[in-house]
Amino acid sequence: MAEAVISGATGKGLWYKVRSFLGIHLINIFAGALFTLLAIFLLYPIFSILIMSLRGDEGFTLEFYKEFFSYNFYYWSLFNTLILGTVTMVILVVVGFCFAYLTTRGPFWIRKPLKIVALLPLAAPPYIFAISLITLLGRNGFINNLLNLNFNIYSWTGVIAAQCLAFLPLSFMMIENVLNSLNPSLEETASDMGASEFRIIRSITIPLSAPGLLKAALLVFVMTIAEFGNPAILGGRTPFLAPDTYLAITGEGDFNMASVLSVILIAPCVLIFILHNYVLKGKGYTTIVGKPTAVEYKEIAPGIKIPFMVVAFTVGLLVLSSFGVILLGSFVKIVGVDNTFVIDHVLNTQSNIAIWNSIKVSLCAGLFGAIVGTLLAYVIMRGKFPGRQFMEMIALSGFALPGTVIGVGYIIAFNRPPFLLTGTIWIIILNCVFRFVAVGVEAGISKLHQISIEIEEASADLGADFLTIFFRIVLPIMFSAFVVGFIYTFMTTMMSLSSVIFLVTPGFDLASVYIYLTAQLGELGLASATTMKVIAIVAVSIGILKVIAKKTGLDVSKKQGA
Amino acid sequence: MEHQKTPMLELRDIHKSFGDVEVLKGISAEIDKGELLTFVGPSGCGKTTLLRIVGGFTPLNSGQVILDGEDIGALPPNMRNTKMVFQSYALFPHMTVAKNIGFGLKLKKWPRNKIDSRVEELLSLVHMEGLGDRTIDRISGGQQQRVALARALALEPKVLLLDEPLSNLDANLRVVMREEIRNIQERIGITTIFVTHDQYEAMSISDRLLVLNDGVIQQIGSPVEIYEQPANEFIAGFVGYVNFLEGKIESIDKEMKIKYVSTAYGNLELNHNQGDDEQKYDEILLVIRPETLSLSADQAGKQANTFHGVIESFMYAGSLVKYTVKVEDREMIVDQYNPKDATKFQRGDKITITVPRTTHALKK
Numbered sequence: 002m003a004e005a006v007i008s009g010a011t012g013k014g015l016w017y018k019v020r021s022f023l024g025i026h027l028i029n030i031f032a033g034a035l036f037t038l039l040a041i042f043l044l045y046p047i048f049s050i051l052i053m054s055l056r057g058d059e060g061f062t063l064e065f066y067k068e069f070f071s072y073n074f075y076y077w078s079l080f081n082t083l084i085l086g087t088v089t090m091v092i093l094v095v096v097g098f099c100f101a102y103l104t105t106r107g108p109f110w111i112r113k114p115l116k117i118v119a120l121l122p123l124a125a126p127p128y129i130f131a132i133s134l135i136t137l138l139g140r141n142g143f144i145n146n147l148l149n150l151n152f153n154i155y156s157w158t159g160v161i162a163a164q165c166l167a168f169l170p171l172s173f174m175m176i177e178n179v180l181n182s183l184n185p186s187l188e189e190t191a192s193d194m195g196a197s198e199f200r201i202i203r204s205i206t207i208p209l210s211a212p213g214l215l216k217a218a219l220l221v222f223v224m225t226i227a228e229f230g231n232p233a234i235l236g237g238r239t240p241f242l243a244p245d246t247y248l249a250i251t252g253e254g255d256f257n258m259a260s261v262l263s264v265i266l267i268a269p270c271v272l273i274f275i276l277h278n279y280v281l282k283g284k285g286y287t288t289i290v291g292k293p294t295a296v297e298y299k300e301i302a303p304g305i306k307i308p309f310m311v312v313a314f315t316v317g318l319l320v321l322s323s324f325g326v327i328l329l330g331s332f333v334k335i336v337g338v339d340n341t342f343v344i345d346h347v348l349n350t351q352s353n354i355a356i357w358n359s360i361k362v363s364l365c366a367g368l369f370g371a372i373v374g375t376l377l378a379y380v381i382m383r384g385k386f387p388g389r390q391f392m393e394m395i396a397l398s399g400f401a402l403p404g405t406v407i408g409v410g411y412i413i414a415f416n417r418p419p420f421l422l423t424g425t426i427w428i429i430i431l432n433c434v435f436r437f438v439a440v441g442v443e444a445g446i447s448k449l450h451q452i453s454i455e456i457e458e459a460s461a462d463l464g465a466d467f468l469t470i471f472f473r474i475v476l477p478i479m480f481s482a483f484v485v486g487f488i489y490t491f492m493t494t495m496m497s498l499s500s501v502i503f504l505v506t507p508g509f510d511l512a513s514v515y516i517y518l519t520a521q522l523g524e525l526g527l528a529s530a531t532t533m534k535v536i537a538i539v540a541v542s543i544g545i546l547k548v549i550a551k552k553t554g555l556d557v558s559k560k561q562g563a
Numbered sequence: 564m565e566h567q568k569t570p571m572l573e574l575r576d577i578h579k580s581f582g583d584v585e586v587l588k589g590i591s592a593e594i595d596k597g598e599l600l601t602f603v604g605p606s607g608c609g610k611t612t613l614l615r616i617v618g619g620f621t622p623l624n625s626g627q628v629i630l631d632g633e634d635i636g637a638l639p640p641n642m643r644n645t646k647m648v649f650q651s652y653a654l655f656p657h658m659t660v661a662k663n664i665g666f667g668l669k670l671k672k673w674p675r676n677k678i679d680s681r682v683e684e685l686l687s688l689v690h691m692e693g694l695g696d697r698t699i700d701r702i703s704g705g706q707q708q709r710v711a712l713a714r715a716l717a718l719e720p721k722v723l724l725l726d727e728p729l730s731n732l733d734a735n736l737r738v739v740m741r742e743e744i745r746n747i748q749e750r751i752g753i754t755t756i757f758v759t760h761d762q763y764e765a766m767s768i769s770d771r772l773l774v775l776n777d778g779v780i781q782q783i784g785s786p787v788e789i790y791e792q793p794a795n796e797f798i799a800g801f802v803g804y805v806n807f808l809e810g811k812i813e814s815i816d817k818e819m820k821i822k823y824v825s826t827a828y829g830n831l832e833l834n835h836n837q838g839d840d841e842q843k844y845d846e847i848l849l850v851i852r853p854e855t856l857s858l859s860a861d862q863a864g865k866q867a868n869t870f871h872g873v874i875e876s877f878m879y880a881g882s883l884v885k886y887t888v889k890v891e892d893r894e895m896i897v898d899q900y901n902p903k904d905a906t907k908f909q910r911g912d913k914i915t916i917t918v919p920r921t922t923h924a925l926k927k
Contacts, residue, residue, distance in 0.1 A: 017642075025639055453649075453651045453653060455649040455650070455651045456651075456653040456654075456655060456656075458618075458620050458647070458649065458653065459647065459649055459653035459654075459655075459711075460655070461619075461620075461639065461640040461641045462619075462640045462645075462646055462647045462715075463641075463646065463666050463667035463670065463714065463715075463717075463718065464641045464642075464667050464671060464718065465666075466639075466641050469670060474655060477657045478656060478657055
């Protein structure tokens, strides 16, 4: 018997050993490769910024930080950014609450239209509102001319208005989610005990949703201070951190100062990440288990309904008119000044080249992003090595960090060997892949949660090795998550501006950069027409996403990050 | 008799820990060719872990898994000739019934027409002729179970592993599928390990049971042995109800045929079987099954192997009446089968319980 054992083992030879080794370790090899990619394309750029902000001609120095805090200009820039974040946050929590209250508790006829309007900005890049506001209220703006106003949109008011409109969906989605998860019988009980509706909102609804509202507020704050397009286009002479970082590099070539500004921009993100994950974790009231039940319509007291509707309708009207203005602006010479129909803006060659470049870059980014995202999700969920959570955290960090910062990180990290990528199209693609990989990862993880691990074990049992299982079983089942990752990366790349603006080379324009430049130059027709094309492409992508979500039940919460 | 059979699978001193928790503390067992052995035990006893070690899904800490003479303990599942039917069935949702069944054959690079005919053969084995083109979500739970079984059998494994295969089915279907699995298993003569936490399922389907508790084998034996000659208190209490009664061996007759046992409620004469290793003055625990006891109206005086008691309550269940009888300070359960023809007792009736001479004794 013993001889049989020995000859049985040796008889199968080397290939047998290699295969059984791979069967056990291949997932770890994958994990190692993915971790290396994450380290190079996310950790290394961030690390490079930190180094750059601390390294002078003679080694370690805090000189640049001193400089930052002693210059009035930067001091104001930081101050303005924080004020912008705070004001936008406060406005958006109120507006988001009005929208969400009406869509969850308001009359049925109003729910769907309000929801659509509140989510509409998702289909457009955030800076669409800068362009529409200039068209309406700029120096040559439609309303300014009509009413003979001398309103200056290149100001605080303009930036705040544009930011509020751009981040309305984020605030609305989070607050609606919170309000939906409150058990309606709590409010009904309070009403049964004789509380007025105002009283209910004040002492039941708001206290119970407070942790959720706080989370929404924090997220709006972080996204707003990181946003590049709106303050860059509308900021005028008011300094803000994200555009100043761009200027420090393009205007002065001062990489040290750009790094300091980046670190300053990261700080609130990290702070809020910690708050969100450690301090607020588990806080919140789950008063409903399972699916939220539909709240029955009851007449809202006029004292509440009317002000809520006024707020929601005003903001909603601004959203709709912004889209209208972009559409109009694409086809007339100058909105409100010379309303003759022209097709030139739409047919402009440079605009179309930029769109075509964007499509190419976005397709590549989408494909790679989906592959990396799916693999990462698989490795994180099915691997058995330590540090999986750390890996997930890095993968998700690309999404949380301001685009400006990652842009700066990429030019610092990849303008010299061993990773010389500056000036190539690859740096743009890789940047978008790793900034947006989080969504593919999350979609993959949620899909894998639905698949019993026994399915993979069953295929191993039937004789499949790791690669066969991955390609024949896992990939087909995860295909919907793969497509979600692909489309999401595709459309965010189409709209992305803050990061890629650092990475494009003269002569190679992307749609977003082209829109930014034409808006800066006051070529609103070209900016509008290009934006409209981007919106059309994104709208189609969202449509496809919706169909997939419906068919597969895969819920990918939409996020903003262009 | 036993030693003439050749073991198809041999487990040698298997140890397994998860972190600090040792779930298997040295498991050794042999499974004969064509036998259906059940791993049974309460949840957390290690039975599923042991099955997964045989299948190669869980690495073992030490010990050997010998399949048909070859140590397969270190091989990944895809290189072992054991096939598993999973608790969730783990059917591939993106493939048809036929594709699922043929998956392993395809990996083995069987030609197309051979796969097709083998799949047909298996479909008819599990009574699912003509359903090969269905998708997985369009067949019932019982049918999914059959597909999972067919898929595992396709490659003619040396050992078939079944991980609580009936737990997702409703009670009636469970009995049907249990019989069907047993039928198929006997027909093709495949060596099978069946895992369940349900004692009755284990008793009714197995050639032998391996009862695990706390990572240790409590007993390996046929259903009859497990029920009638349990090795310890755990086994005795694990299958069916039992009246435990402490006693002491006062003496054993010269021919070693009868042991005289004293208990708190009276003396008993019990058969002393060959192989029983109790000695005089040993403290023992009697394993008295409710259906082995018989009741009669109270007779004055004391007869051999009887206790006096009072009916405390009864429960009529058609095929039997379950009496709770108070014998001095303790309650005993007595099952009286075929109550139609038996004397029916009422609450408060004074009765005599007769304990059979075949009552099993455990050494304490």
